[in-house]
Amino acid sequence: MKILLLCNKPPYPATEGGPMAMNSIITGLLKAGHQIKVLAVNDEKYGVNETDIPDEYKQKTGLELINVELKIKPFQAFLNLFSSKSYHVLRFISKDFEKRLTEVLKADDYDVVQLEMLYMAPYVETIRKHSKALVVLRAHNVEHKIWERIAKESGFFKRLYIHHLAKTLKNYELNALEKMDGIVAITPKDAAFFRKYCSKPVIDVPFGIYPNDFTPSYEIEGKPQFYHIGSMNWMPNEEGIRWFVENVLPDTVAKVPDFVFHLAGRNMPEWLTNLHNKHIDVIGEVPNAMEFVANHDVAIVPLLSGSGIRIKIIESMALGKTVITTQVGAEGIQYEEDVNIIIAENKAKMVEAIRRIDENPQLAVEIGKAARRLVEETYDNGKIIDRLLLFYEQIRPNSKVTFI
Numbered sequence: 001m002k003i004l005l006l007c008n009k010p011p012y013p014a015t016e017g018g019p020m021a022m023n024s025i026i027t028g029l030l031k032a033g034h035q036i037k038v039l040a041v042n043d044e045k046y047g048v049n050e051t052d053i054p055d056e057y058k059q060k061t062g063l064e065l066i067n068v069e070l071k072i073k074p075f076q077a078f079l080n081l082f083s084s085k086s087y088h089v090l091r092f093i094s095k096d097f098e099k100r101l102t103e104v105l106k107a108d109d110y111d112v113v114q115l116e117m118l119y120m121a122p123y124v125e126t127i128r129k130h131s132k133a134l135v136v137l138r139a140h141n142v143e144h145k146i147w148e149r150i151a152k153e154s155g156f157f158k159r160l161y162i163h164h165l166a167k168t169l170k171n172y173e174l175n176a177l178e179k180m181d182g183i184v185a186i187t188p189k190d191a192a193f194f195r196k197y198c199s200k201p202v203i204d205v206p207f208g209i210y211p212n213d214f215t216p217s218y219e220i221e222g223k224p225q226f227y228h229i230g231s232m233n234w235m236p237n238e239e240g241i242r243w244f245v246e247n248v249l250p251d252t253v254a255k256v257p258d259f260v261f262h263l264a265g266r267n268m269p270e271w272l273t274n275l276h277n278k279h280i281d282v283i284g285e286v287p288n289a290m291e292f293v294a295n296h297d298v299a300i301v302p303l304l305s306g307s308g309i310r311i312k313i314i315e316s317m318a319l320g321k322t323v324i325t326t327q328v329g330a331e332g333i334q335y336e337e338d339v340n341i342i343i344a345e346n347k348a349k350m351v352e353a354i355r356r357i358d359e360n361p362q363l364a365v366e367i368g369k370a371a372r373r374l375v376e377e378t379y380d381n382g383k384i385i386d387r388l389l390l391f392y393e394q395i396r397p398n399s400k401v402t403f404i
Contacts (some may be wrong), residue, residue: 003029004110006120007040008092010048010065012057013131015289016231020311021140021186021207022116028208028385037062039101041092043070045233068094081164088165092119098126105130112136112392118143121176134395140185142169142193146397149305150235180393184388187332205393206332207247207311208381209318216320216372220297220361226261226354227296229289230312233267238301241272245280248302251351253279256358261300264292298322298357298364302350314379317371322364324353334378340370
């Protein structure tokens with residue numbers, strides 16, 4: 001099967017959520033013996049130098065990076081207040097990208113064109129014009145819901161503007177669904193939303209890993225080391241960490257005086273790097289994320305907004321780590337509360353969870369072991385790719401394949 005993937009950012013290096021989700025599908029399809037071609041937007045924020053990508057990866061994936069300027073332009077953003085079009089989506093429309101996509105479609109016949117995230121949906125008409133391929137949207141999130149949640153947490157004027165962005169994005173998202181041949185959600189909750197609002201076939205296919213690539217470490221020497229790893233240019237991450245620092249940290253320190261929260265990830269904001277708080281260790285981007293997680297014990301993921309699955313949580317669980325998170329953070333994960341994850345929905349519960357683990361490290365060991373078992377049973381990428389391929393077969397015209 002020949003599959004063309006359109007990505008809203010480079011899938012390599014797979015060092016944060018979106019690229020990791022894309023790369024898991026790419027590598028999984030390649031391992032299953034299928035031919036892959038990748039066209040990816042390359043911008044100033046997530047930009048990658050093509051010379052830094054290994055030749056072997058480029059050869060296997062046919063990866064091409066198309067430079068697109070996504071920088072927010074204040075005047076255009078202001079004018080969008082008087083428009084019904086989604087400013088989020090408009091930024092991804094590029095003549096250069098469309099031109100190269102047209103050339104690629106004319107040069108070869110594809111069985112499937114998969115759009116990685118909603119922001120690639122403006123190119124559906126180009127695909128239909130030049131190809132008979134199935135068009136599948138892999139929705140990493142219900143995009144407008146992220147912005148609806150952010151709006152609720154914002155100040156008055158900011159809330160008004162973000163509400164407009166969320167409204168126009170929702171209108172675009174719901175209309176775009178009907179242009180697809182199939183929708184691949186990452187979580188059952190997102191899949192249920194899509195089934196409610198569109199008539200197209202929908203499946204939930206989670207983010208997958210290869211468990212053998214992750215060697216769990218269950219031993220905790222001395223006091224548990226608490227950590228968070230994630231890109232801070234994703235707004236829900238920064239929002240959650242700010243909430244933790246301002247609301248949870250003071251009460252945590254009162255009960256656990258030697259508590260230290262180790263923060264890793266790219267694009268740490270100035271308010272965090274300038275904090276100078278002995279209980280916050282701002283590390284920033286680390287050369288090896290897996291090594292960082294392996295050297296710590298308990299992940300804290302205080303997410304208040306966002307949808308989709310938290311890839312860093314799955315990876316922490318694969319490494320045998322206990323995760324303390326909110327219900328939003330655990331969305332899409334088939335967890336058992338206090339068995340393979342700890343849900344702390346508010347400040348008091350999060351403080352208590354940290355205190356409990358700090359006083360009883362063995363509890364973290366047991367939860368970490370159960371978390372690893374969950375990953376092996378549910379998030380094995382080989383099984384996930386089989387499910388995705390079966391969905392492709394099901395949505396083919398006149399298909400006799402029934403998907404359960």
